[in-house]
Amino acid sequence: xxxxxxxxxxxxxxxxxxxxxxxxxxxxxxxxxxxxxxxxxxxxxxxxxxxxxxxxxxxxxxxxxxxxxxxxxxxxxxxxxxxxxxxxxxxxxxxxxxxxxxxxxxxxxxxxxxxxxxxxxxxxxxxxxxxxxxxxxxxxxxxxxxxxxxxxxxxxxxxxxxxxxxxxxxxx
Numbered sequence: 386x387x388x389x390x391x392x393x394x395x396x397x398x399x400x401x402x403x404x405x406x407x408x409x410x411x412x413x414x415x416x417x418x419x420x421x422x423x424x425x426x427x428x429x430x431x432x433x434x435x436x437x438x439x440x441x442x443x444x445x446x447x448x449x450x451x452x453x454x455x456x457x458x459x460x461x462x463x464x465x466x467x468x469x470x471x472x473x474x475x476x477x478x479x480x481x482x483x484x485x486x487x488x489x490x491x492x493x494x495x496x497x498x499x500x501x502x503x504x505x506x507x508x509x510x511x512x513x514x515x516x517x518x519x520x521x522x523x524x525x526x527x528x529x530x531x532x533x534x535x536x537x538x539x540x541x542x543x544x545x546x547x548x549x550x551x552x553x554x555x556x557x
Contacts (some may be wrong), residue, residue: 389525392486396495396523400532403540407532409523417457435513437492439485439505440464441476448484448487448488452494453510458556467552468508486524493521494537497545507549514538514551 386394400407408508410430438451438459447470453459461473478489485496497507513519519534542548 389528392499392524393528395498397531399498399544400493400530403531403544405535405536405540407530409528409530411528430520430529430531432518433516434520434522434529437480437494437521438477439489439492440473441480442470443472443474445476445480448480448494448505449473449508450485450494450497450505451508451510452513454512455553457510457512457554460555460556462485463554463557464508464552467507467554468550481541488526491524493524494541495521495524498524503547507547509549509551510554511551512554534539 386397397407408430434455435452436455436457436459438449438453440449440451441447449468449470451459451464461488465471481487481489481492482498484502485492485502486499487493487496494507497505514534516534518531519530519537521528522528523530
């Protein structure tokens with residue numbers, strides 16, 4: 386763990402505390418700042434890294450972490466209808482840091498470890514659950530991990546005391 390950021394170490398400690406086996410790849414020379422870079426990481430881990438979008442309503446009173454397949458287009462209007470929240474947009478970086486302790490490009494379900502007040506509502510596209518393995522960042526975008534999707538639903542969600550809103554996004 387030498388040289389790793391505290392937020393990344395917390396991610397691994399959390400997974401270890403739950404007995405979740407994971408595989409990691411480090412890519413410090415290639416931060417995952419685009420879906421093109423994520424495609425390279427996908428091939429290394431043999432998993433599909435998801436889009437993790439940090440959103441808020443216009444009033445900045447409701448915050449959402451949307452997890453969806455990386456190859457699926459995101460349409461704000463489609464999501465807004467399903468979660469009953471109008472005028473969604475990308476949330477300001479300051480809220481991402483405050484609630485999830487991550488920076489843009491590093492958001493993932495593991496950031497919810499830091500959301501002790503449950504300010505961020507988790508929203509997941511149903512297609513994410515169809516994959517055997519789940520890929521994400523350990524709160525930094527210079528490493529990526531994969532673990533069983535079953536561990537996400539049966540261990541991580543209960544440990545974080547969250548029930549995600551499951552949506553069906555078509556990109557239309």
